[in-house]
Amino acid sequence: MPKSLLIIAHAPSVNTSALADAALAGATHPDAGQIAAVLKSPFDVAADDLRACDGVIIGTTENIGYMAGATKDMFDRCYDDWLDRHEAMPVGIYIRAGRDGTATRRALESIIGALRWRLVAAPLILHGDWQDAYRDQVSELAMGMAAGMDAGIF
Numbered sequence: 298m299p300k301s302l303l304i305i306a307h308a309p310s311v312n313t314s315a316l317a318d319a320a321l322a323g324a325t326h327p328d329a330g331q332i333a334a335v336l337k338s339p340f341d342v343a344a345d346d347l348r349a350c351d352g353v354i355i356g357t358t359e360n361i362g363y364m365a366g367a368t369k370d371m372f373d374r375c376y377d378d379w380l381d382r383h384e385a386m387p388v389g390i391y392i393r394a395g396r397d398g399t400a401t402r403r404a405l406e407s408i409i410g411a412l413r414w415r416l417v418a419a420p421l422i423l424h425g426d427w428q429d430a431y432r433d434q435v436s437e438l439a440m441g442m443a444a445g446m447d448a449g450i451f
C-alpha cells in the first residue's frame with residue numbers, strides 16, 4: 298500500500314490557493330514515487346485524519362504576528378489527541394507571510410517539537426511581494442518529502 302501524505306493548507310487567497318495546488322502537484326508528481334496525497338483545509342482536519350497518514354505538510358499564512366487562526370484552531374482541537382500518538386512523523390512546513398513569518402515559524406517548530414514530530418526540512422518562509430517562484434519552492438518541498446517517504450528515508 299502506498300504511503301499517505303496529508304497536505305494541510307490554509308488558502309484564503311488566490312496566491313495561497315496556488316501554493317496549496319503546487320504542494321499537491323509536487324507530492325503527486327511521477328518523480329515523487331507512489332505516494333497517496335490528500336489536500337485539506339485545516340478547518341476540515343480532525344484528529345483521526347492522522348491515523349491513516351504517514352507524513353504531513355502544513356501550509357499556513359502569517360496573520361497578526363502568528364500562524365493563521367485556521368491553523369491554530371486545528372491544533373487547539375487536535376493537539377491532545379495527537380500528543381504521543383505520532384512520534385517521529387515527518388512534517389514539512391511552508392509559510393506565506395506578507396512581511397515576516399518568523400513568529401509563525403517559531404510557533405510551529407515549538408508545537409512540532411512538543412508533539413515529537415520530525416521536521417524533515419527547514420520551514421519554507423515565503424515573504425514579501427508575491428513571486429511565481431514560490432509555487433516552485435512549495436512544489437519542490439512536497440516532491441522531496443513524498444520521494445523521501447516513498448524511499449523510506451523519512
Ligand SMILES: Cc1cc2nc3c(=O)[nH]c(=O)nc-3n(C[C@H](O)[C@H](O)[C@H](O)COP(=O)(O)O)c2cc1C
Binds near residue numbers: 358359362398
Ligand atoms: C489581517 C492580516 C494580518 C496580517 N498580518 C501579517 C503579519 O503579521 N505578518 C506578515 O508577515 N504578514 C501578515 N499579513 C499578510 C498575509 O500573510 C498575506 O496577505 C497572506 O499570506 C496571503 O498572501 P497573498 O497576499 O500573497 O495572497 C497579514 C494579512 C492580513 C489580511
